[in-house]
Amino acid sequence: MEYLPNILFVIVLIAGIGFFARNVKRLSRNIKLGKDVDVSDNIGQRWKNMAKIALGQTKMVVRPIAGFLHIIVYVGFIIINIEVIEIILDGILGTHRLFAPFGTVYDILIGSFEVLAFLVIVAVTVFWIRRNIIRVKRFLKPEMTGWPKQDGNLILYIELVLMVLFLTMNGADYQLQQMGAAHYTEAGMFPVSQFMAPFFDGMSISSLILVERTAWWLHIIGILCFLNYLYYSKHLHILLAFPNTFYGKLVPKGQFQNLDAVTAEVKLMMDPSADPFAAPAEDAAEPAKFGASDVMDLSWVQLLNSYTCTECGRCTDECPANQTGKKLSPRKIMMDTRDRLEEVGKNIDANKGQFVDDGKQLLDGYITREELWACTTCNACVQACPVSIDPLSIIMDMRQYLVMEQSAAPTDLNNMMGNIENNGAPWPFNQMDRLNWAKEE
Amino acid sequence: MAELFAAGQKPEVLFWVGCAGSFDDRAKKITKAFVQLLNRANVSFAVLGTEESCTGDPAKRAGNEFLFQMQAVTNIEVMNAYGINKIVTACPHCFNTIKNEYPGLGGHYEVVHHTQFLKKLFEDGRITLEGGKFKGKRITYHDPCYLGRANNVYEAPRDLIRKLDAELIEMKSCKEKGLCCGAGGAQMFKEPEKGDKDVNIERTEQALETQPEIIAAGCPFCNTMMTDGVKNKEKEGAIAVMDIAELIASAGDL
Numbered sequence: 111m112e113y114l115p116n117i118l119f120v121i122v123l124i125a126g127i128g129f130f131a132r133n134v135k136r137l138s139r140n141i142k143l144g145k146d147v148d149v150s151d152n153i154g155q156r157w158k159n160m161a162k163i164a165l166g167q168t169k170m171v172v173r174p175i176a177g178f179l180h181i182i183v184y185v186g187f188i189i190i191n192i193e194v195i196e197i198i199l200d201g202i203l204g205t206h207r208l209f210a211p212f213g214t215v216y217d218i219l220i221g222s223f224e225v226l227a228f229l230v231i232v233a234v235t236v237f238w239i240r241r242n243i244i245r246v247k248r249f250l251k252p253e254m255t256g257w258p259k260q261d262g263n264l265i266l267y268i269e270l271v272l273m274v275l276f277l278t279m280n281g282a283d284y285q286l287q288q289m290g291a292a293h294y295t296e297a298g299m300f301p302v303s304q305f306m307a308p309f310f311d312g313m314s315i316s317s318l319i320l321v322e323r324t325a326w327w328l329h330i331i332g333i334l335c336f337l338n339y340l341y342y343s344k345h346l347h348i349l350l351a352f353p354n355t356f357y358g359k360l361v362p363k364g365q366f367q368n369l370d371a372v373t374a375e376v377k378l379m380m381d382p383s384a385d386p387f388a389a390p391a392e393d394a395a396e397p398a399k400f401g402a403s404d405v406m407d408l409s410w411v412q413l414l415n416s417y418t419c420t421e422c423g424r425c426t427d428e429c430p431a432n433q434t435g436k437k438l439s440p441r442k443i444m445m446d447t448r449d450r451l452e453e454v455g456k457n458i459d460a461n462k463g464q465f466v467d468d469g470k471q472l473l474d475g476y477i478t479r480e481e482l483w484a485c486t487t488c489n490a491c492v493q494a495c496p497v498s499i500d501p502l503s504i505i506m507d508m509r510q511y512l513v514m515e516q517s518a519a520p521t522d523l524n525n526m527m528g529n530i531e532n533n534g535a536p537w538p539f540n541q542m543d544r545l546n547w548a549k550e551e
Numbered sequence: 552m553a554e555l556f557a558a559g560q561k562p563e564v565l566f567w568v569g570c571a572g573s574f575d576d577r578a579k580k581i582t583k584a585f586v587q588l589l590n591r592a593n594v595s596f597a598v599l600g601t602e603e604s605c606t607g608d609p610a611k612r613a614g615n616e617f618l619f620q621m622q623a624v625t626n627i628e629v630m631n632a633y634g635i636n637k638i639v640t641a642c643p644h645c646f647n648t649i650k651n652e653y654p655g656l657g658g659h660y661e662v663v664h665h666t667q668f669l670k671k672l673f674e675d676g677r678i679t680l681e682g683g684k685f686k687g688k689r690i691t692y693h694d695p696c697y698l699g700r701a702n703n704v705y706e707a708p709r710d711l712i713r714k715l716d717a718e719l720i721e722m723k724s725c726k727e728k729g730l731c732c733g734a735g736g737a738q739m740f741k742e743p744e745k746g747d748k749d750v751n752i753e754r755t756e757q758a759l760e761t762q763p764e765i766i767a768a769g770c771p772f773c774n775t776m777m778t779d780g781v782k783n784k785e786k787e788g789a790i791a792v793m794d795i796a797e798l799i800a801s802a803g804d805l
Contacts, residue, residue, distance in 0.1 A: 364701025365651035369616045373656065376620040401614065430731040430754075435747030484744040487612045487736030488696040493727055509614030522741035523613045530618060534604030535570040536740055544568070545600035547579040548586075 119201035119330075126334030133341035137417065140455040144410030149357050156356045159498070164355040169496040173424070176240075179233040183269070186230040187348065190276070193223050197330050207283075210297035221299035224280060227273045228302045234273075238266045248423035251432075253442040258421055261343050268336050275329040281306035282322035291315045347420035351497040354418040357411050358498030363489045366506060371398035372514075401510025404471040405451045408507060415499040416448035425491035425501055431484040438484035440491035440501035446476035447504060473508055482508050483520055552597040556633055562597040564668070565630070567640035567649065570605050571771035577778065578771035584800035585641050585665050592677040596639075602629050606648040613737035620656060623648075627658035641665040641796060643697035643770045644735075650702070664698055666708040666769050666795050673714060683802030685715040690798075691722055691763040693754065693777060694729030695770035708769045708795050715802050720761040730754050732768075732776035739772050755780025759790075766792045 149156075162168050167184060171177035196209050209216050240246045241262060249262070281303035286294035310318060340346050347354075378384050402408050425440035426432050432439050450472045458465050473479075485505045492500050512518045519527070526536045534541045555562055566589065571578035589596050607622030626649075630638075638660050640646050650662035663671075672678045690712055698704045705726045712719045724730045733743070733750025743749055755777060758766050766781065768774045771794070778792045 362651055362702050364647040364697050366611060368620065368652060368655045372616045372620050375617065376624055380624060400616065428728065430733060430750045431744070431746070434750050434753050436744045480744050485736050486696070486731045486733060486738050486750065488731035489700040490731065493700050506614065510616055513614035514617060519613060520741050523737055526737065526740035527610055527613065527615050527618055530605045530607070530610055530622065534622070535574060536605060536609050537570065537574055539574045541604065542601050544573045544603055545598065547573060547582055550579070
């Protein structure tokens with residue numbers, strides 16, 4: 111019976127990590143539904159981008175208030191994870207504060223965890239106030255009602271509870287250390303939780319141990335639950351921001367990809383020796399679909415983008431179309447892509463690994479044409495994203511589908527394209543008049 | 552270009568005029584101002600004239616990759632045949648497309664925007680300017696998306712405005728955060744979607760907040776949008792919308 115807590119802990123740990131592994135597998139399967147793209151170039155620059163943008167949070171601080179608060183939560187998350195290692199080892203081995211022999215280093219570590227935990231509580235509270243009391247505009251857009259709104263708040267509550275549990279655990283521990291309770295050797299520094307003493311006033315050693323153990327267990331179980339909550343929430347960015355910034359666009363923002371499938375067609379058209387009546391070869395692959403109407407037509411990097419989005423809304427806030435009241439919201443483009451991808455994933459799970467046509471698609475089912483045509487391709491959303499998401503590329507791929515597969519461009523644009531085809535200019539002017547300006551006064 | 556080529560001469564640079572610069576009455580003035588500056592600096596340049604065709608930018612941004620690539624390979628054929636190495640253009644859309652999207656289709660050129668080119672002319676002492684009529688004027692500069700965010704060119708146009716001894720005032724969203732004029736992505740050629748207001752009105756309001764005497768732009772389409780915006784606000788009597796090249800050309804006794 112002596113090892114019961116250890117066994118129980120190992121079971122909880124395995125269950126938590128096992129379930130998480132299952133989610134990661136599903137996540138990676140879904141992302142791989144996207145088309146393959148070659149992102150093996152410029153590895154050095156990619157590492158640099160990841161270090162700067164994800165690790166260094168350089169684009170977060172463009173907005174100083176949210177950026178500063180986010181850095182607190184981010185550093186808190188990373189540093190406090192060192193403590194989680196100790197907690198896990200303690201749980202498995204049945205020890206208490208395994209790293210205590212490190213002496214002063216340990217004291218400083220625990221002390222800094224406490225300060226960070228306190229700062230995280232402050233930051234999370236401010237975040238909650240921004241969302242619910244100040245009601246910052248970008249958190250109130252139409253796509254932020256229902257689950258996305260709840261999700262945002264829920265994450266803040268969980269973080270708050272985890273930090274309070276962590277401090278309670280330490281506070282009770284500190285009291286027990288002061289009282290000389292068995293197993294609770296003096297270790298650590300408690301600059302924050304020592305002020306919790308009044309709560310523990312008059313408690314016996316056994317009830318303090320009960321408080322300390324309860325907080326300890328709830329804290330680690332809470333962390334494991336939170337880990338598994340990620341996949342069902344917008345919060346995956348804490349993991350995916352790293353690969354996403356690594357695979358982010360390296361070429362100038364104005365450079366849109368040239369479609370190879372089209373290049374092949376154009377070359378064939380320009381080739382004077384091509385046989386216009388040639389029958390396609392027996393083994394010819396099916397002609398490539400131009401553009402994207404569903405998530406499978408997008409690249410896996412675009413799908414990774416959609417899971418990385420944490421719905422902060424900086425893109426939408428900077429979008430000229432959105433600012434002037436149009437329906438387009440780059441954040442919604444990312445959320446729609448993710449939601450459709452999840453739907454496709456569930457469809458595959460339900461049909462023994464095969465996607466069965468559900469009569470729906472990303473275009474029209476989630477993203478309307480009105481949204482797509484409102485984009486000015488100004489790249490403000492791409493610039494604004496703190497984790498290198500590119501909503502514009504999805505908009506462009508879907509426009510390509512509309513124009514090249516469906517001939518469904520707005521009439522004005524069809525006129526413009528007709529002009530280019532016929533006169534080499536978007537307006538109905540004769541190409542022969544191109545130099546007239548030089549003859550005018 | 553055809554004439555120079557026939558005479559066996561090679562210009563220093565090809566001036567890519569663009570559709571707006573060739574056909575739009577307002578943009579033609581920008582073209583002429585820039586040509587004036589090129590002549591002033593004794594730059595040997597050529598234009599393709601009737602052999603120039605749309606770069607394909609609006610087609611590509613509208614989603615017609617096919618038409619874009621047709622235009623691109625045609626233009627590339629022409630330019631490669633003339634052995635063009637260096638191109639300057641006063642249109643950020645042409646600039647972006649030729650610089651970034653033509654190489655993948657066989658068109659490799661050194662492409663600069665006219666503000667970068669003019670800046671170099673100043674640095675090399677080929678044109679000079681002292682004081683001039685814009686001295687002390689309040690000028691705000693609107694960043695074209697395809698020059699700024701798309702290609703990180705923010706300083707060349709600003710350096711030129713500073714050369715005018717003018718007071719350069721920034722709008723609340725500028726440089727990386729510069730608000731679009733509303734014309735990009737082929738919006739120039741269609742009606743906007745339903746909303747509260749047009750993008751160019753929003754941007755003009757930001758510009759007016761700086762209480763400028765002149766709104767400077769580096770793109771013929773931005774110029775149109777801002778001019779329309781200023782007219783909408785009935786300020787066309789007090790505020791001029793001008794291209795950087797026009798500012799420089801009309802500043803001194805050029």
